[in-house]
Amino acid sequence: MEQGGDEGITRLLAQPSSGPDITTRLDIYRNNIAYALVRALEALYPSLRRLMGQAFFEQIAWDFARTHPPPHGRLVEYGFEFPGFVSGFEAASGYPWFADVARLEVAWHRAYVAAEAPCLPISKLGAIPPDRMSMIELVLHPTCRWMHSRYPVSKLWQLGRDEAEPDGPIEVEGGPEWLMVIRPEAEVEVRTLSEAGYRFGQALSKGLVLGAAWEAACSVDPDFDLQGHLAGLFAGGTFTDYRLASVTSHSHDGDRP
Amino acid sequence: MPESAGIGLKAQFYQEVLDTSPPLDWFEVHPENYMVEGGPPLRYLEAIRGKYPLSLHGVGMSLGSVEPPARDHLEHLSGLIDRFEPFVVSEHLSWSRTEDAFLADLLPLPMTRETLATVSANVCRAQDHLGRALLVENPSAYLQFRDQDLPEPEFLSELARRTGCGLLLDVNNLFVSACNQGFDPITWLDAFHLEAVEEIHLAGHAVDQANGHSIRVDDHGSPVPTGVWDLFRTVIRRRGPTPTLIERDANLPPLADLVAEARTAVSVMRGTVADTGDDRSRPVGAGAGPASSITAP
Numbered sequence: 001m002e003q004g005g006d007e008g009i010t011r012l013l014a015q016p017s018s019g020p021d022i023t024t025r026l027d028i029y030r031n032n033i034a035y036a037l038v039r040a041l042e043a044l045y046p047s048l049r050r051l052m053g054q055a056f057f058e059q060i061a062w063d064f065a066r067t068h069p070p071p072h073g074r075l076v077e078y079g080f081e082f083p084g085f086v087s088g089f090e091a092a093s094g095y096p097w098f099a100d101v102a103r104l105e106v107a108w109h110r111a112y113v114a115a116e117a118p119c120l121p122i123s124k125l126g127a128i129p130p131d132r133m134s135m136i137e138l139v140l141h142p143t144c145r146w147m148h149s150r151y152p153v154s155k156l157w158q159l160g161r162d163e164a165e166p167d168g169p170i171e172v173e174g175g176p177e178w179l180m181v182i183r184p185e186a187e188v189e190v191r192t193l194s195e196a197g198y199r200f201g202q203a204l205s206k207g208l209v210l211g212a213a214w215e216a217a218c219s220v221d222p223d224f225d226l227q228g229h230l231a232g233l234f235a236g237g238t239f240t241d242y243r244l245a246s247v248t249s250h251s252h253d254g255d256r257p
Numbered sequence: 258m259p260e261s262a263g264i265g266l267k268a269q270f271y272q273e274v275l276d277t278s279p280p281l282d283w284f285e286v287h288p289e290n291y292m293v294e295g296g297p298p299l300r301y302l303e304a305i306r307g308k309y310p311l312s313l314h315g316v317g318m319s320l321g322s323v324e325p326p327a328r329d330h331l332e333h334l335s336g337l338i339d340r341f342e343p344f345v346v347s348e349h350l351s352w353s354r355t356e357d358a359f360l361a362d363l364l365p366l367p368m369t370r371e372t373l374a375t376v377s378a379n380v381c382r383a384q385d386h387l388g389r390a391l392l393v394e395n396p397s398a399y400l401q402f403r404d405q406d407l408p409e410p411e412f413l414s415e416l417a418r419r420t421g422c423g424l425l426l427d428v429n430n431l432f433v434s435a436c437n438q439g440f441d442p443i444t445w446l447d448a449f450h451l452e453a454v455e456e457i458h459l460a461g462h463a464v465d466q467a468n469g470h471s472i473r474v475d476d477h478g479s480p481v482p483t484g485v486w487d488l489f490r491t492v493i494r495r496r497g498p499t500p501t502l503i504e505r506d507a508n509l510p511p512l513a514d515l516v517a518e519a520r521t522a523v524s525v526m527r528g529t530v531a532d533t534g535d536d537r538s539r540p541v542g543a544g545a546g547p548a549s550s551i552t553a554p
Binding site: 076 | 289291293296318327329354359362367399400402403439467470471472
């Protein structure tokens with residue numbers, strides 16, 4: 001995709017009988033490729049594009065696309081390495097939060113196109129004997145993503161998504177933030193969590209049982225409100241299923257004697 | 258449904274299509290945009306498919322690459338075909354993939370016997386995998402290779418004969434290529450296996466200036482221009498009614514404008530029959546095409 005070295009290609013091409021020369025014609029194809037890849041990145045990073053401004057975004061997006069062309073023809077699955085590229089981009093080094101906004105947009109997109117799944121109502125937990133409650137594994141919704149940032153990334157991201165001006169200035173050092181991104185139905189939701197809530201969710205996503213996840217949350221907040229937090233997660237359609245784990249094996253409760 | 262017209266389904270139109278059921282015969286989408294596990298675009302497509310027939314028009318298979326079509330791409334496409342039961346599945350006579358990179362454009366091929374063998378093998382592989390025939394479309398071209406064993410219309414006709422694929426005639430692409438390369442599109446049609454055409458595309462294009470020369474760029478960004486409508490009439494006179502798509506990807510107008518263009522295409526088909534009309538009275542080759550007339554008839 002690099003320019004230059006046209007001589008080799010030109011030798012293979014027929015001289016046009018009229019109209020623009022071969023280089024001008026080759027440039028149409030080059031422009032088409034650049035345009036398509038930059039548009040694909042724009043579609044994935046609408047907030048970042050607005051925060052960076054169109055010209056700067058196009059420059060960095062084309063720099064990325066030239067060095068990281070898509071490996072396949074599914075552009076809906078292209079550009080997930082862009083945040084890392086942005087964080088190493090010299091001209092953006094004064095804006096270290098750009099990369100985190102990009103990461104949030106990847107999480108948003110992945111939630112947007114992840115598999116559909118019905119949400120588990122909290123009433124289903126009624127079947128579990130109270131003394132076994134700490135031993136359940138909760139299965140997270142397939143659209144669920146977690147994110148942590150030093151910066152107030154959800155506010156910055158929202159600023160880039162909204163046409164409207166924010167109510168007040170955003171303090172860039174006003175982080176950190178712990179987020180959950182999820183699409184229980186049609187709309188992607190970006191939810192702000194406490195650090196304990198984030199640790200709790202991450203522990204569940206790793207397959208830890210409820211009791212162990214609670215301990216993980218309590219390690220940063222001894223007063224972590226398990227019941228309230230769990231009720232909120234269920235109301236938000238966070239889980240699709242549960243399994244009752246034994247001490248020695250992890251099996252579905254239906255399989256147990 | 259030969260006497261029918263559809264439009265490309267853009268995300269901006271999902272809700273309006275569901276709410277208003279516009280008078281269109283079918284919709285077309287790029288399957289690549291739906292090669293995901295779930296989410297609103299697939300939900301909308303399913304709802305709209307419940308009301309309209311659907312055509313899948315691929316841009317990512319790279320039939321002209323030396324490598325066979327990517328297996329995962331064919332598997333994704335196969336899943337969409339099972340789910341949405343399209344009435345046609347089409348691709349392009351072009352290449353866009355090397356071993357490790359996808360160049361997101363429809364790049365030109367040298368029209369040689371060797372290329373014909375490569376593309377034929379790839380079309381057969383794809384058709385075998387998908388269990389159905391493809392339609393293959395003529396791309397708009399800005400360049401030609403020096404080595405050429407057979408002209409594009411003969412290449413496509415021979416491809417159809419060898420593989421059993423159908424053809425998708427993009428009238429705008431033919432118009433753009435003819436203007437850019439200085440050939441007569443009517444002569445091109447004379448050499449083209451029109452009986453294999455099962456779908457037609459219509460679109461607008463841009464007229465760009467470069468170093469004092471004009472060149473037509475296929476940007477799907479404006480209404481179908483007069484010259485393309487004229488060439489469409491010729492094609493319909495020769496081929497008879499054929500499912501026709503209004504393609505629009507940039508500068509999207511209100512949905513009603515695209516519906517009106519689709520209805521115009523159907524009127525053209527209703528007003529004409531396959532005969533031997535005098536199509537040589539309207540040369541639209543290089544230099545003779547309208548500068549940038551974009552008025553639908």
